[in-house]
Amino acid sequence: MDETQNPAKRAKTFQGSEGVEIVIAPNAGACFGVVRAIKLGHQAAKRSKEEAVQAFGPLVHNPKSIQELESAGVEIVNDPDEIRDGTVILRSHGVKQEIEAEFKRRGIKVVDATCPLVKKPQRIASSLGQKGYFLVLVGNSDHPEVKGVLSYFGRADYLVTYTAKDLERIPTNSKVGILAQTTIEFKVLDEIHKAAQARFREVVLYNTICDATSVRQDEASILAQKADVMVVVGGRNSSNTTKLVKICKSYQPDTYLIEDKQEIIPSWFTGKKKIGITGGASTPQEYVDEVGTYIARLIESGFDMVIPEPDSTLIEEAYGTD
Ligand code: SF4
Numbered sequence: 001m002d003e004t005q006n007p008a009k010r011a012k013t014f015q016g017s018e019g020v021e022i023v024i025a026p027n028a029g030a031c032f033g034v035v036r037a038i039k040l041g042h043q044a045a046k047r048s049k050e051e052a053v054q055a056f057g058p059l060v061h062n063p064k065s066i067q068e069l070e071s072a073g074v075e076i077v078n079d080p081d082e083i084r085d086g087t088v089i090l091r092s093h094g095v096k097q098e099i100e101a102e103f104k105r106r107g108i109k110v111v112d113a114t115c116p117l118v119k120k121p122q123r124i125a126s127s128l129g130q131k132g133y134f135l136v137l138v139g140n141s142d143h144p145e146v147k148g149v150l151s152y153f154g155r156a157d158y159l160v161t162y163t164a165k166d167l168e169r170i171p172t173n174s175k176v177g178i179l180a181q182t183t184i185e186f187k188v189l190d191e192i193h194k195a196a197q198a199r200f201r202e203v204v205l206y207n208t209i210c211d212a213t214s215v216r217q218d219e220a221s222i223l224a225q226k227a228d229v230m231v232v233v234g235g236r237n238s239s240n241t242t243k244l245v246k247i248c249k250s251y252q253p254d255t256y257l258i259e260d261k262q263e264i265i266p267s268w269f270t271g272k273k274k275i276g277i278t279g280g281a282s283t284p285q286e287y288v289d290e291v292g293t294y295i296a297r298l299i300e301s302g303f304d305m306v307i308p309e310p311d312s313t314l315i316e317e318a319y320g321t322d
Contacts, residue, residue: 020269020299023227024292025219025278029285031212033115034060037092038069038284040113044087045072052086056099057144059091059113061238061282063259087111093182094118094148118145121179121208125153128177133204134170136196138162138189139181146181162188164195175202182210183240212281213240220244220278224251227276229268231295232257233288234280241280248278260287261294269295 030038037059044053054077058066066076077083080099087109090100094114103110114122128135135158139146146160157174159166162184170176176196180189186209196203224230230248232255234241241257248255256268269275275295279288 020273020275022275022277022292022295022299023223024288025216025223025276027212027215027219028233028277028279029281029283029288030060030279031115031210031281033092033117033210033212034282035284036115037089037113038065040111041069041074041089042072044089044111045069045074048073048087052084053089054083054086055089055091056080056083056095056103057091059089061241062235062280062284062287063237064235064287065282065284083108089113091144092118093143093145094122095144096148096151097122098151114148115182115210117182117208117210118148121149121182121206122152124177124179124206124208125149128179128204129153129155132175133177134158134174136161136167136170136176136178136192137181138178138192139184143181145183149179149181161192164192167192167195167199170200172199172201174200176200176204178203178205180206180208182208183213184209185214213243216240216244216278216281217247220247221251223276223278224248224255227252227274228254228272229274230255230276230278231264231268231291232278232280233259233291234283235259238280238282240282244278244280248276252276258291261291264291264294264298266298269299 041055041059052075053073054075057078058076059069070076080102083103085108088103089111090113092113092115100110125135135153137146137149137158137160139160141160150158159170178193178196189207189209193205224247230252232241232245232248236257236259245255245257258264277288277292
């Protein structure tokens with residue numbers, strides 16, 4: 001999916017007093033898979049009466065979202081054996097199929113929050129396994145998404161790698177199917193695909209990369225080159241958020257990572273004319289917008305540390321109602 005086509009997400013710019021401009025990157029904040037997982041988590045909590053609602057592993061890498069889910073009654077459980085009766089929610093990047101089957105066997109109700117873009121490589125892996133292909137999965141073997149996809153392949157003749165050289169370990173007469181972890185860079189997949197074409201008798205490529213991460217990274221680099229200061233909103237435990245910080249810092253050393261608007265220090269913005277804001281793919285968009293509104297109020301108050309109580313009309317004044 002090309003997220004830049006999503007009309008719901010557009011750059012938000014606020015022209016504040018003293019000519020200060022606050023710009024939020026067009027796709028800053030949660031991808032649709034994360035939005036869906038959070039929504040399914042809250043819906044499951046609302047539906048359940050007495051029964052336990054548990055998420056297998058953190059549903060999203062954002063401490064604030066996790067706190068909200070826990071307050072709503074969703075318990076985060078990391079060991080599948082600790083999942084009790086009731087409902088279990090499967091995380092957006094999927095689980096091994098045997099774990100899901102075991103939950104069902106034990107009579108636990110499964111709410112599948114696996115992102116549709118992760119379901120796709122799972123389905124393709126299963127088909128490649130049945131047709132006798134050697135699977136090359138381009139990605140990180142420790143990542144839960146990769147472990148999940150491999151479980152659908154269901155055979156031992158696979159390779160998980162980031163480097164074309166590793167293809168030398170596969171017999172040249174193999175027919176090879178190539179899949180990608182959703183968050184890898186296209187150039188890595190392309191390099192391995194080209195090397196595979198030169199080596200094997202038959203190669204089929206499935207580009208299963210999701211562009212949510214790359215779209216946010218491209219926007220962050222463009223914004224950071226123009227801004228006098230950058231604020232990145234997201235979990236410190238989120239790899240896509242910390243990557244955004246790294247990219248922004250390479251263009252704008254005055255880059256700050258925050259999980260919540262309360263962490264903002266007013267002096268960051270003293271004398272700055274253009275303030276850029278972005279957020280990781282695991283950060284709900286409203287958190288990013290809240291930060292924009294908060295900074296706008298801060299500037300309006302003359303960088304006074306005492307911030308007036310939020311006024312719901314300010315968001316509309318600052319960013320419009322769309
Ligand atoms: S990053 Fe892409 S694949 Fe992962 S949850 Fe978001 S939309 Fe789905």
